[in-house]
Amino acid sequence: NAGVTQTPKFQVLKTGQSMTLQCAQDMNHEYMSWYRQDPGMGLRLIHYSVGAGITDQGEVPNGYNVSRSTTEDFPLRLLSAAPSQTSVYFCASSLKGNQPQHFGDGTRLSIL
Amino acid sequence: RKEVEQDPGPFNVPEGATVAFNCTYSNSASQSFFWYRQDCRKEPKLLMSVYSSGNEDGRFTAQLNRASQYISLLIRDSKLSDSATYLCVVYYGQNFVFGPGTRLSVLP
Numbered sequence: 001n002a003g004v005t006q007t008p009k010f011q012v013l014k015t016g017q018s019m020t021l022q023c024a025q026d027m028n029h030e031y032m033s034w035y036r037q038d039p040g041m042g043l044r045l046i047h048y049s050v051g052a053g054i055t056d057q058g059e060v061p062n063g064y065n066v067s068r069s070t071t072e073d074f075p076l077r078l079l080s081a082a083p084s085q086t087s088v089y090f091c092a093s094s095l096k097g098n099q100p101q102h103f104g105d106g107t108r109l110s111i112l
Numbered sequence: 113r114k115e116v117e118q119d120p121g122p123f124n125v126p127e128g129a130t131v132a133f134n135c136t137y138s139n140s141a142s143q144s145f146f147w148y149r150q151d152c153r154k155e156p157k158l159l160m161s162v163y164s165s166g167n168e169d170g171r172f173t174a175q176l177n178r179a180s181q182y183i184s185l186l187i188r189d190s191k192l193s194d195s196a197t198y199l200c201v202v203y204y205g206q207n208f209v210f211g212p213g214t215r216l217s218v219l220p
Binding site (some may be wrong): 034035041042043044048050056058076088090092097098099100101102103104105106 | 143144146153154155156157158161199201206207208209210211212213
C-alpha cells in the first residue's frame with residue numbers, strides 16, 4: 001500500500017513565489033492534516049480536514065491555503081513564499097479524527 | 113502553559129536499561145492519546161495508542177491518568193534501535209496536539 005504520499009520531497013523557492021505541496025492517501029481516510037516542523041520544535045498544525053469539502057484552520061494557518069475536493073487529496077498552497085516558511089512539512093491522515101494518524105515522508109522546503 | 117508538555121530530555125541510557133517518559137496535557141476534554149517515535153529527519157510513526165486501562169506492547173508500556181491529565185511511556189530492556197525522539201500526542205476537539213518530544217539515546 002502506498003499510504004500517504006507527499007510530493008515533492010525537496011523544494012527551493014525564492015521569496016514571493018507560490019507553490020503547491022501535494023498530499024494523497026489511498027486508505028479512504030476521512031481526516032487529513034498538514035503540519036510544519038521547525039528545528040528543535042514539535043509539529044504545529046497548519047490546516048486540517050474532516051472530510052471532502054470541509055477544511056479548517058489549525059495553529060499556524062497564515063500564508064497557507066488548502067482544499068479538499070476529493071477524499072484522497074489534500075494539497076497545501078503557499079501563496080507568497082517567505083523565508084519564515086522554511087521548514088519540513090508533513091501531511092497525515094487518519095480513518096477518523098480521533099484515531100492514529102499515518103504520516104507522509106515529508107517535504108523539505110527552503111525559501112531564499 | 114503549553115497544551116502538551118513532555119520531559120525535556122535528552123535521556124542517555126545504557127543498553128538494557130529501563131526508561132520512563134512523562135507527558136502532561138492541559139485540556140481535560142482530551143479524547144485520545146498516542147505515543148509516536150520520530151527518527152532524525154524522518155516522519156513520525158505511531159508507537160502505540162494509550163488506553164485508560166493502560167496497555168503494553170512488548171517492551172513498551174503506556175499508562176493514562178485522566179484525573180491527573182498525565183500520560184507515561186515505559187521502555188524496558190532498551191535497545192540501540194530505540195534511540196529516537198518520542199512524541200506525546202493528544203486529540204481533542206478536532207485537532208491533534210503534539211508535545212515537543214523527548215529525545216532518547218541508548219548507548220552501547
